[in-house]
Amino acid sequence: xxxxxxxxxxxxxxxxxxxxxxxxxxxxxxxxxxxxxxxxxxxxxxxxxxxxxxxxxxxxxxxxxxxxxxxxxxxxxxxxxxxxxxxxxxxxxxxxxxxxxxxxxxxxxxxxxxxxxxxxxxxxxxxxxxxxxxxxxxxxxxxx
Numbered sequence: 001x002x003x004x005x006x007x008x009x010x011x012x013x014x015x016x017x018x019x020x021x022x023x024x025x026x027x028x029x030x031x032x033x034x035x036x037x038x039x040x041x042x043x044x045x046x047x048x049x050x051x052x053x054x055x056x057x058x059x060x061x062x063x064x065x066x067x068x069x070x071x072x073x074x075x076x077x078x079x080x081x082x083x084x085x086x087x088x089x090x091x092x093x094x095x096x097x098x099x100x101x102x103x104x105x106x107x108x109x110x111x112x113x114x115x116x117x118x119x120x121x122x123x124x125x126x127x128x129x130x131x132x133x134x135x136x137x138x139x140x141x142x143x144x
Contacts, residue, residue: 025128026129028058031056032058033055034053034119035056036051036138037053039051041139043140047144048107049142051075053073054104055073060073071122074097075119077095078116085132089120089127112144115140118135119135120134
């Protein structure tokens with residue numbers, strides 16, 4: 001029993017230390033916007049699909065580089081945003097794509113049909129801002 005109590009106390013203190021060491025989530029400046037420049041919502045497109053990202057009010061910096069008022073893009077393809085925005089943004093091949101080098105454009109090859117695209121800005125640790133910077137979710141149709 002003493003070992004169980006000791007183990008629980010050790011885990012609790014470790015969690016408390018880890019939480020204390022997590023940096024505060026950054027706030028985005030007022031008026032910051034994340035958006036998709038291209039393709040347009042409702043567009044019919046052909047492969048390869050060029051997707052261009054927009055950001056107003058902040059700058060782009062690679063993942064791992066801590067600078068005020070910067071972040072990097074994460075593109076969600078045919079999937080929803082995470083429900084817990086306090087954690088680092090995960091990766092799912094071809095569904096959640098990280099642009100940790102600071103890229104603002106990509107080329108995708110998608111199967112014919114309807115697809116959704118949405119951006120989520122992450123900080124240097126891939127964590128969304130305190131008030132997450134999210135683009136409008138758009139729908140495109142790949143014709144071939």
